[in-house]
Amino acid sequence: MDTPNAEVDALVRREYQHGFVTDLESDTVPPGLDEDVVRLISRKKGEPEFLVEWRLKAYRHWLTMAEPRWANVDHSPIDYNEISYYSAPKSKEDGPKSLDEVDPKLLETYEKLGIPLEERAALAGIAVDAVFDSVSVATTFKDKLAEQGIIFCAFSEAVREHPALVEQYLGTVVPYTDNFFAALNSAVFSDGSFCYIPKGVRCPMELSTYFRINAAKTGQFERTLVVADEGSYVSYLEGCTAPVRDENQLHAAVVELVALEGAEIKYSTVQNWYPGDENGVGGIYNFVTKRGDCRGDRSKISWTQVETGSAITWKYPSCILRGDHSVGAFYSVALSNLRQQADTGTKMIHLGRNTRSTIVSKGISAGRGQNSYRGLVQIGKGAENARNYTQCDSLLMGDRCGAHTFPYMEVRNPSANVEHEATTSKISDDQLFYCRQRGIGEEDAVSMIVNGFCKEVFRELPMEFAVEAQKLLEVSLEGAVG
Amino acid sequence: MLEIRDLRVAVDGKDILIGLDLHVAPGEVHAIMGPNGSGKSTLAHVLAGREGYEVTGGEILFEGHSLLDLEPEERACAGVFLAFQYPVEIPGVNNTYFLKAAVNAIRRHRGQSELDAMDFLTLVREKLGVLHLDESLLRRGVNVGFSGGEKKRNEIFQLALMEPKLAILDETDSGLDIDALKDVAHGVNALRSPERSTILVTHYQRLLDHIVPDRVHVLSGGRIAVSGGSELARELESRGYDWVREEAAAGA
Numbered sequence: 064m065d066t067p068n069a070e071v072d073a074l075v076r077r078e079y080q081h082g083f084v085t086d087l088e089s090d091t092v093p094p095g096l097d098e099d100v101v102r103l104i105s106r107k108k109g110e111p112e113f114l115v116e117w118r119l120k121a122y123r124h125w126l127t128m129a130e131p132r133w134a135n136v137d138h139s140p141i142d143y144n145e146i147s148y149y150s151a152p153k154s155k156e157d158g159p160k161s162l163d164e165v166d167p168k169l170l171e172t173y174e175k176l177g178i179p180l181e182e183r184a185a186l187a188g189i190a191v192d193a194v195f196d197s198v199s200v201a202t203t204f205k206d207k208l209a210e211q212g213i214i215f216c217a218f219s220e221a222v223r224e225h226p227a228l229v230e231q232y233l234g235t236v237v238p239y240t241d242n243f244f245a246a247l248n249s250a251v252f253s254d255g256s257f258c259y260i261p262k263g264v265r266c267p268m269e270l271s272t273y274f275r276i277n278a279a280k281t282g283q284f285e286r287t288l289v290v291a292d293e294g295s296y297v298s299y300l301e302g303c304t305a306p307v308r309d310e311n312q313l314h315a316a317v318v319e320l321v322a323l324e325g326a327e328i329k330y331s332t333v334q335n336w337y338p339g340d341e342n343g344v345g346g347i348y349n350f351v352t353k354r355g356d357c358r359g360d361r362s363k364i365s366w367t368q369v370e371t372g373s374a375i376t377w378k379y380p381s382c383i384l385r386g387d388h389s390v391g392a393f394y395s396v397a398l399s400n401l402r403q404q405a406d407t408g409t410k411m412i413h414l415g416r417n418t419r420s421t422i423v424s425k426g427i428s429a430g431r432g433q434n435s436y437r438g439l440v441q442i443g444k445g446a447e448n449a450r451n452y453t454q455c456d457s458l459l460m461g462d463r464c465g466a467h468t469f470p471y472m473e474v475r476n477p478s479a480n481v482e483h484e485a486t487t488s489k490i491s492d493d494q495l496f497y498c499r500q501r502g503i504g505e506e507d508a509v510s511m512i513v514n515g516f517c518k519e520v521f522r523e524l525p526m527e528f529a530v531e532a533q534k535l536l537e538v539s540l541e542g543a544v545g
Numbered sequence: 546m547l548e549i550r551d552l553r554v555a556v557d558g559k560d561i562l563i564g565l566d567l568h569v570a571p572g573e574v575h576a577i578m579g580p581n582g583s584g585k586s587t588l589a590h591v592l593a594g595r596e597g598y599e600v601t602g603g604e605i606l607f608e609g610h611s612l613l614d615l616e617p618e619e620r621a622c623a624g625v626f627l628a629f630q631y632p633v634e635i636p637g638v639n640n641t642y643f644l645k646a647a648v649n650a651i652r653r654h655r656g657q658s659e660l661d662a663m664d665f666l667t668l669v670r671e672k673l674g675v676l677h678l679d680e681s682l683l684r685r686g687v688n689v690g691f692s693g694g695e696k697k698r699n700e701i702f703q704l705a706l707m708e709p710k711l712a713i714l715d716e717t718d719s720g721l722d723i724d725a726l727k728d729v730a731h732g733v734n735a736l737r738s739p740e741r742s743t744i745l746v747t748h749y750q751r752l753l754d755h756i757v758p759d760r761v762h763v764l765s766g767g768r769i770a771v772s773g774g775s776e777l778a779r780e781l782e783s784r785g786y787d788w789v790r791e792e793a794a795a796g797a
Contacts, residue, residue: 492596493633500593500629501647501703502621502654511646515637515686 092149098122101250104149108219111226114233121239121249128243134406135435135467136375138348141313148251148284204268212261215270218286221257228259232290236319236356236383244315244377245352248284252317255286260295260326269525270299285316291326293359298329300528314373315350324359324386331524332380333532335372335539341430343402346374353380357389357415365392366409367523369532371539374403379437381410384418384446391420394520396532398539399432399464408438408469413449413479422453425517428464429540435467442479449476455485458516460509460540510537546571546608546742547711553602554584554591561587563767564603569711572739576753576778577746579764580786585746586630588764589715592744593627594620607711622654624710628700628717635687640699641669643687648706672705676732694725701732712736713744718752730755750782765793 092100101122105115130141208215214225222229239249260266291297301318314336320328330353339346349372355364366380382391393409411420426434440451457466470483490512498508514521514533521529547569554562561584569575579585591598592605594617605612612620635643648668649659660668673680678698688696697717704712714733718726733743733756745756753761753775761777762769765786770793771777781789 491633493631494635496593496595496617497629497633497635498643498647499617500621500627501643501707502618502650503646504618504650507646507650511638511643512635515635518637 092147094147095144096122096146096148096251100148104251104253107149108222110219110222111230113226113230114222117234117239118250121246122251124240125243125246125250128246130243131377134377135433135437135469136377136404136406138375138404141348143247146283146313149253207267211264211267213264213266214257214259216257218252218255218257218288221288225257225259228290229257229288232288232319232321234319236321236354237317237352242352244350245317248286248315248317248352252284252286255288255316257287258289258297258299260291260297262292263294264292265295266297270297283314285314287316287318288321289319289328289330290321291323291328291362293323294325295323296327298331298525300331300333300525302333302335312346313348313350316352318351318353318380320353320355320364322355322357322359322362322364322389325361326359327363328355329365329367330355330380331528332366332368332370333528333535334368334370334376335535337374338372338401338403339374341401343374346403347372348375349373349378350375351378353378354383354410355381355391356383357386357391357418359389360386360415361388362386363390363392365390365394365523367394367520368396368407369520369524369535370395370397370405370407371535373405376403376405376407378407379409381412382420383412383414384420384449385414386418387415388417389415390418392523393420393422393424393438394523395424396427396517396520396536397425397434397436398427398429398536399434400429400539401432402430403432405433406435406437408436410439410441411451412439412441412443413446413451414443416445416447416449418446418449420449420451422451422455423519424453424455425520426455426457426466427460427513427516427536427540428457428466429460431463433465433467435469437469437471439471439473440481440483441472442474442476442481444475446476447478449479449481451479451481453481453483454519455483456516457485457487458513459487459489506537506541509540513540546573547744548606549603550606551603552588552591552605553600554587555599555601556587556597560601561598561767562591565764565768567762567769569742569744571742572737573759574737574743574745574756576758576761576775577744577764578748578750578761578778578781579770580790581748583764584767585748585764586715589627589713589744589746592620592711592713593617593625618650621707621709622651626704626707626709626712628697628704628712628714630716630719632688632691632696632700634689634691636689638687639683640685640687641665641683644669644683644703644706647703651707668706672702675705675735676702677728678702693720694722697721697729698725698732701729705732705736708736708741710740711742711744713746715746716748717745718747718749726752727755750778753778763789765789768793 092103098119101118102115105118237245239246289299320330322328336347336349337345357364364382368380370376380393384391391411397405397407399405408424409422422438424436426436428434436455442449455468459466466487468485472481474481490509494512495508499505513536521532524532549565549567552562552565577585587598600613645665652659676698682695682699691699717729745752745758757775761773761775763771770789
């Protein structure tokens with residue numbers, strides 16, 4: 064261990080010579096993880112003492128944990144000492160200089176998805192400022208939001224500018240002890256987003272465009288914290304329909320949502336990381352912990368996700384319904400094609416009285432994809448008159464894919480009302496022939512039928528996102544039939 | 546319009562049609578009748594290009610071109626329409642959306658401009674009245690929760706929207722009450738024109754009281770056993786199909 068430590072020390076010293084902002088581009092920490100690396104990450108970001116300590120506690124706890132094995136996914140072991148836990152944004156010289164140097168297949172996909180020209184370059188990894196002034200766009204939005212007291216910024220910026228808010232809420236929904244990947248993320252998270260909506264403020268825009276342009280730069284261990292103060296409302300859109308270039312295989316993000324009394328948070332995700340090829344080579348491992356806490360009475364949190372990418376998805380956006388009359392919702396479309404594996408679902412934890420939750424999960428399996436829904440509905444002792452409705456539908460395409468459902472229910476209060484409905488269907492030859500007899504080609508027919516299957520989820524998405532999500536499904540299913 | 550010569554079709558290795566000949570001229574309405582299992586629906590499906598039917602011999606010419614070389618959607622675009630005996634449900638797909646996609650697919654093929662939502666709605670309203678179809682069906686999923694009668698009316702409604710050259714109605718009368726039957730017949734009659742041909746596949750004569758065919762054919766033993774004018778249908782109604790089978794057997 065001497066050598067890596069010496070290197071780390073050298074890096075730390077060099078960083079201090081040049082200052083930690085300007086020299087970011089040339090910095091990369093050698094692979095491996097120990098307390099020094101955790102300290103280094105924190106120091107590079109100029110973090111206050113409480114955060115360094117929190118990261119270190121997370122790291123020490125992580126050392127005592129084992130990787131979860133219960134998910135219905137299969138992958139070769141991950142060597143956590145082969146990962147570099149801090150790498151600054153890639154140098155512009157490394158990336159393609161112009162669209163001419165970008166893989167034509169990727170460009171074709173952007174075209175099909177209708178991604179605006181100026182954004183394509185940014186997504187393909189070309190230095191953004193050369194083609195698109197994202198900074199000024201971001202600033203414009205920020206000024207508009209700041210007028211209402213809304214804070215929306217990079218997580219590292221929030222740590223510098225609003226340390227008290229971060230300290231108050233960080234880790235209160237997903238503690239670092241929560242699970243293996245959450246602990247790892249807490250120790251080494253690189254950056255992410257922070258959002259605070261003050262009391263009684265209704266956020267005037269979908270928090271989307273800004274994020275989309277910047278999504279190309281988000282790191283391997285993202286951390287997101289959204290706090291909606293009493294009586295406020297925010298709709299937050301994460302991710303991007305375009306396949307984003309990324310060399311990191313392991314992604315372990317954490318998202319925490321806090322809704323105080325009467326507040327409402329709508330959180331929508333479109334995830335389209337590289338799924339690997341048809342033989343299962345490459346592709347992102349997406350191990351995410353997402354949880355919302357309906358902390359106040361009459362608060363609402365709804366998760367909507369469209370998951371089409373990644374080789375492996377391990378993700379259960381959940382709601383803790385703590386406040387009385389609080390409402391949780393989970394709407395999900397998960398597609399596994401090629402050799403993709405998705406184990407995804409939700410947890411609805413009813414603690415308060417008269418709490419309600421709705422789960423609508425649509426799993427689509429094609430190719431050799433494996434799709435599992437895993438959900439927990441838990442009604443606590445004090446959760447009088449809790450209600451849950453779960454609908455869980457699977458659609459199979461072809462005969463080499465699989466759909467699995469693992470619903471768990473734990474009811475400790477006799478006044479609870481819990482419903483579960485599940486269906487499994489195949490796109491039938493009858494349906495395809497019917498469409499084709501009306502002049503609609505086979506691929507169009509498939510995407511029409513699949514979009515129909517997903518309709519209940521898509522209508523929860525903000526309008527422009529819903530349109531993109533539909534196109535994304537079409538592109539992701541190309542060649543899945545016939 | 547349509548020329549079928551010595552058509553032979555097998556399903557799962559079993560011969561269903563063994564040398565069927567049929568000639569349908571533009572503007573004509575032909576009824577294909579016959580007992581259950583005589584291959585009426587097989588003929589309808591083979592014309593539309595359904596998979597699972599093996600054409601072992603013969604040819605089908607549509608306006609002089611072989612239909613057998615075309616995919617189902619290409620046949621539809623060329624002007625072949627099948628009204629299904631059992632229209633399938635497609636949950637979550639709005640009926641109007643589906644109809645518009647179908648109409649525009651065919652317009653594209655014909656080199657016409659696609660209809661926008663407003664133009665399409667105008668077209669829909671124009672055709673809707675004829676069939677006494679409730680407008681609310683347009684906002685539901687394709688055939689989802691439709692009654693038997695509503696499904697069949699919806700098929701004829703599609704026929705009216707798509708204005709094909711050759712319309713094949715596969716047992717459209719089965720399961721219809723008399724009011725629905727009249728509406729369906731009215732819809733089909735309204736579409737009769739010198740350029741459009743129709744094949745009515747039916748088991749019963751009662752549809753033919755409302756849509757009077759130019760020719761009636763009786764399928765038996767895998768080929769057309771007897772052909773005649775519309776009076777043949779009435780003869781079948783009173784005498785049944787047995788005598789046709791006997792004549793076919795005697796002729797073979």
